[in-house]
Amino acid sequence: MASTQFDVLAIGNAIVDVLARTDDAFLVQHKMHKGTMRLIDEVQAAKLYDAMGPAVEISGGSAANTVVGVASLGARAGFIGKVKDDDLGRVFAHDIRAAGVSFATPPASAGPSTARCYVLVTPDGERTMNTYLGAAQDLHPNDIDADAVAAAQIIYLEGYLWDPPRAKEAFLKAAKIAHAAERDVALTLSDAFCVDRYRAEFLDLIRSRTVDLVFANERELRSLYETADFDSALDGLRNDARLAVVTRSEKGCLIVTREQTEAVPASPVERVVDATGAGDLFAAGFLAGLSRGSDYRTAGRLGALVAAEVIQHLGARPETSLKALGQENGFDL
């Protein structure tokens, strides 16, 4: 294999999070499913913003959060995603570059504004997401830099990319280039309702080995196999995937291959302030671990450690050097 430019290159929706604290009654009133993501259009976005309380803007996007975590762990990270050339697009680009991630996708000069996700955080720390995709809708296969993809050890893709119309083509193009260059392709299932929208396609990606590594949480996994029974869903995944990691919040994670299922405990957390980014940062730790040649268990422990950091404050980006945090906890970074 040729030498690599990136340890992890992610492709995802480029989104700025608009975070506000709220109560459960607000979620009920606005017919939201707590803990999940729903897509909203521009009119719904304006209405929701009018109704919600004072907010804070923090760069987000699931795969983008993951590569920021990867970079913070000291690995080489890149991101491909679409913003518009507006205030929030500049915020997104600044924050991801300032975090040490290479980001070269040209912004859109016309069309809808930069994507935003209205994240409502309830007192229990759970987050409920409402995404206006905006400019992220316009991610196009032409935005995939083939040289960058071929020079990345792991390509990381989010299931949310199935929502924008041309992004799935971009996704498939990237996966094809990666495999031609003998790289690994990882996918996160993103959200239980996202799985519901694209179940057959996601299963096909996994079974056809278009993806080598799958990240899922319990709800996403049960949605994928349309069963309430966790164990039978896990059996399905074990049978279908080359390698999978199932995250289970405070119960830790399971690392699943056909031969073996390994349980890794969660890292202790004093208080969950905002669960936004838990899965994203778990993936960051796991991928950074793999890219350094760690065994699965060590990679899983690193994922658990950095997921614990991000849920103890508002927002889905780390507030401290994850490399230093990892080193303090005995990881070789």
Place this chain on the structure above:
Amino acid sequence: MASTQFDVLAIGNAIVDVLARTDDAFLVQHKMHKGTMRLIDEVQAAKLYDAMGPAVEISGGSAANTVVGVASLGARAGFIGKVKDDDLGRVFAHDIRAAGVSFATPPASAGPSTARCYVLVTPDGERTMNTYLGAAQDLHPNDIDADAVAAAQIIYLEGYLWDPPRAKEAFLKAAKIAHAAERDVALTLSDAFCVDRYRAEFLDLIRSRTVDLVFANERELRSLYETADFDSALDGLRNDARLAVVTRSEKGCLIVTREQTEAVPASPVERVVDATGAGDLFAAGFLAGLSRGSDYRTAGRLGALVAAEVIQHLGARPETSLKALGQENGFDL
């Protein structure tokens, strides 16, 4: 006196804060005076943004923070200030209205973008501010709603209004209307370097009783009287002002009239996370107290309580209901 529409109506620069953690070396490298505010132009703003780390956007502006605090304490609050009709302008308008503050100043449709303040927070919790005034430059006397001013029990003005060219006219117009309606006018000196720029004018405002109540911290007070000696600066203020409050961080505050100087202790704080907004929120508590007819000491204690809330998290806007916080601490709100 006619009945009032507002307990406190503030006029100030409408600013979105861009907050990033940094270290002392960065401040030195960029020639900043720690703990103070400096004005920067568009080119400097772009350079600084490129150099600084990942950030978080939170609505700010000194007087705006104060009225958000006033509203959170359950009092009726309004704000006059200029944004542009852009992403950050919409963020500012949303956040202040969602906090319960009446804000009706029309946004600029052309000209410079909404003002932003690059706030660099060092590990000691101190904040160093770099303000690009942008659209706030264009606050004009015509933006002063005379009916709203005449219907406010207290008008609150920030010294920073001396920076934009026409804002000081707006300030003086508002003060005149307020006094004609037998209302009180309060002024914060804002920043030691701001006092340095407009010392003679600020002294004239105080001595001519254009302002009835002055807020200052120790550095601003020493700058006003050009002395390193705190006591002689305090003597100057006692002689010049009708009523003044001098905030002294962890030493609490002094409430000063010609007849009496009363010391009020600071509220206990576990850890200073970000000092941004300490003075703004102190003023909120003091003004809300006065507007309810509290004595000066009680108003000072309420100011100390809400200032302690805001410095224990990132950003200058309260993260909890200050009314509930006040009630838990025995205040009649």
